[in-house]
Amino acid sequence: MKTENQKAWFFVLPVLFLVAFNALVPIMTVVNYSVQETFGNNLFFWQGLDWFEQILRSDRFHAALGRQFLFTGMILAIEIPLGIIIALAMPRKGIWVSVCLVLMALPMLIPWNVVGAMWNIFALPKVGMLGYFMNDVLGVRYDMTQDPLAAWITIIVMDVWHWTSLVVLLCYAGLVSIPDAYYQAAKIDGASPWKVFRYIQLPKMKTVLTIAILLRFMDSFNIYTEPFVLTGGGPGNSTTLLSIDLVKIALGQFDLGPAAAMSLIYFAITLLVSWLFYTLMTKDDQK
C-alpha cells in the first residue's frame, strides 16, 4: 500500500536552511550592496547599475582581470601536461605506488597560508634558500620584492608545486582503471607508445581530466591566500590578482558598492567559463 503525505519536506528543510544561510542570503546581501551607495550609519541610496558600469569601464579592473587570466592560463598550461606526464611515469604496482602517492599528496595537505609563508621565506634574497642560491651562488638577480618578473615566476612555481599533485592523482586514478587487456591488445596490434597514449590512455583519462581542469580553473581563478601572503600583490600592482584587488576595494577602501558589483561580475565570469568548458568537453558524449 502506498501512503502519500508531505513528510519528506521536513527532511529537506535542514539542507534548505543551510543553503539559504551560507549561499543565498550572502549572495542576496551582495546583490543588495551592488545597487546602492552607503556613507555609513546604515544609510543607503539607490544607485541602479552605476557600480557595474563603473567597474566594467575601469582600467584597474581590466588590468586585474588580465593578470588573473594570465595566471590561470599559465598554471593550467604547466600543471595539466606536467600532471599527465608524472601520472604516466608513476609505477602501477609494488611498494613504490604508496610511496609515490604519499609524496604526491603531501603538498596538498599544507594549509594555503603556510604555503605562501613557506615560499615567501624560501624565495627572499639573502634569507631564503632559493633567494640565496640564485643571487649569491648562481649570480642571477632574483628578487620578487623588487622585480615583477621574479614575483610572477615565484607565484607560478608555487602554484605548480602546490597543485600539480591534484592533476597527477586524478590522472593516475584514470590510468589504473584501464584493464590490462587494452595494453595487451595494443601490443598485439603493433601500436606505438604514442598511439597507446593517444587512443587508449587519453580517452580513458578524459573524464578525470575534465574534472581536473575544471577544479584547477576555478581554484586558480579564485586564488587569494597564497599570492597575498607571498607578494601581497606587489611589487606595485604587478601580482594583484582579481581577488586581491577585490579585498583591497572592499576592506581597504571600504567601497562596498563597487566591491559588491565587482564580486558579482567575478562570479559571473567564473561560472560562464566553467559552464562553457564543461559543455564543450562533454559535448561528444551526448550523441
Next chain:
Amino acid sequence: MAKITLSNLRHSYLPSPAGPEDYALKEIDLDWQDGGAYALLGPSGCGKSTLLNIISGLLVPSEGRILFDDRDVTDLPPDQRNIAQVFQFPVIYDTMTVRDNLAFPLRNRGVAEAKIAERVAEIAEMLDVQEMLDTRAAHLSPDNKQKISMGRGLVRDDVNVVMFDEPLTVIDPHLKWKLRSKLKELHQRVRATMIYVTHDQTEALTFADQVVVMQDGEIVQIGTPVELFERPQHTFVGHFIGSPGMNVLPALELEGVILFEGHQIAFEGAVKGTGGHTEVGIRPEFVSLSDAGLPAQVRKVSDVGRHAVVEAMVGNTPVKAIVEGEVPPQGDTVHLAFRTDQTRLYRDGWIATEASR
C-alpha cells in the same frame, strides 16, 4: 599461418618455484597444426589463459620453447610474432570509428591505404558490420564490440594464429550461438589456425576440430569432440564433458576381478596393470534399465526434456542413467545394465582398459 610447437613448456608466476605445485603450467608438449580449429578447455585456474598468453608472447615461460614453423619465437614480443588475440572483454578504441578500429593493426604496420580499404571492406562483409563502419565504436553494443575485436584480429591476412580468450563471456545468451556460428564460419573462410579458450564445453565442442582438455596445469587429453565423449582418457575428462558427466564409481580389485558394490563388472577389453586407486567409468547414456543387472533403488528422477536422468542407488553409490520413454517412480527397485563396450576401468584417474575392436 604456421604450425605451432610447444616444447617442454613450464611456467610459474613465482620467482623461484620449489615443487610442482608452484607451477601454473606443469609440462606442456603440444603441436598445433596449421589451419586447425582448436579449443583449450578446462575449469577456471587450470592454466589455459597462462598457456594462451605464452603463445601470444604476453608472458615469457619459465622453461621451454615455442616454435612457429620451426622458428623459435620464445623471446619475441607479441607484435613480432604476428598473432591476433581476442580478449574476454571487448577491447575497442573508443574514439575511433569502426572503420579505423579495423584498419588500426594494418596502419601500425605501414600497409598501403588502398590495401587497407580492401581488407577492411572484406572483413566488414564477413562480420556483417558494413552499415556501422562509420559510427564511433564507443556506442556499439557488447556483441558488436566483440565482433570488432575479432575483426581486428582477422584483418591481417598473414597472422600465424588467432586466439580467443573466453570471448563470449559478456555476450547475451541469445547472441552467443550467433557469434559462435559466425566464428565457425570465419574459420572455414580464412583457414587460419585458431585457438579458443573456454571453460564451457558446449562452446569448445561446437567450435573445435580438436579439443585440448586441461586440469591443474596439465593436458589431460587431446581429441575430437567425439573421442572426448566416447573414450575419456581420464576420469576428469569424463566428468567434465557431458551432461550429466560420466559415472565414476569406486571399484575393488580382487585377484584380477573388478567388483563394484560386490558385483563383478565386465569391461570393453583387457585390464592393464595392477594396483592404484581403481574406478569404473561409464557414461549415463550407456546405462539402461533392464530385467537383469545390478539391483538399484531409484532416488531421483529429473526430466530434462528429450529424456530423463534417473539416479539410482547401487548399494551406497549413486549411478546416473539416461532413460528415454517411461521412467520408474522414485523408490522403485530397478536393474541397471552397463553396456560392456562402453565400460572402462580407471587406475589413479587414467584409463586402464584396452579398447574394444
